[in-house]
Amino acid sequence: QDVDHATLSRLELERKVELLMDEIGFLKKLHEEELRDLEVSAPSPAGLAEVEVCKPELTAALREIRTQYESIAVKNLQEAEEWYKSKFADLSDAANRNHEALRLAKQEMNESRRQIQSLTCEVDGLKGVNEALQRQMREMEDEFGEEIGNYQDVVGRLEQEIQHMKEEMARHLREYQDLLNVKMALDIEIATYRKLLEGEESR
Secondary structure (H helix, E strand, C coil), X not given: CHHHHHHHHHHHHHHHHHHHHHHHHHHHHHHHXXXXXXXXXXXXXXXXXXXXXXXXXXXXXXXXXXXXXXHHHHHHHHHHHHHHHHHHHHHHHHHHHHHHHHHXXXXXXXXXXXXXXXXXXXXXXXXXXXXXXXXXXXXXXXXXXXXXXXXXXXXXXXXXXXXXXXXXXXXXXXXXXXXXXHHHHHHHHHHHHHHHHHHHHHC
């Protein structure tokens, strides 16, 4: 959602800058056309004295028009710059928030990895115990036929415990995968914000 907002903000900024450049181009074109009109309507030598009388008034009028156009352009540029600074600050805040979320996700992922490693070691230990008991049971089966039932109960409990450990490990693996997916999504989002920020700074 923050990425979509940043994209919309960038597009809005580009649109506003484009409109501003169009407006400035229009004002320059209008000013040039007025100058050409004045050149085309230049007086003949016979009317030169009259033009010399009106020339200060024309110069003042042109100066006033140019001042108005420049004032409008400066105002629009200032508004665009303030809007850009505000959007840039919003993008920076969003990037900082995602950096913090990524740090927390990495911390949780590391904790899940440690838990998975601990459970894996425990499961391996239980497997070793189970295998040893099974070997011992086979060796003693003929000699201690009456105790086979007891060993089978022990083996059954161990197998249940192993199954429980496997389920726990599977659950932690799913949590680890979810955290890994979150991390990847945050990495992509941060990379997107970084590109947007670099693009805005290059303007």
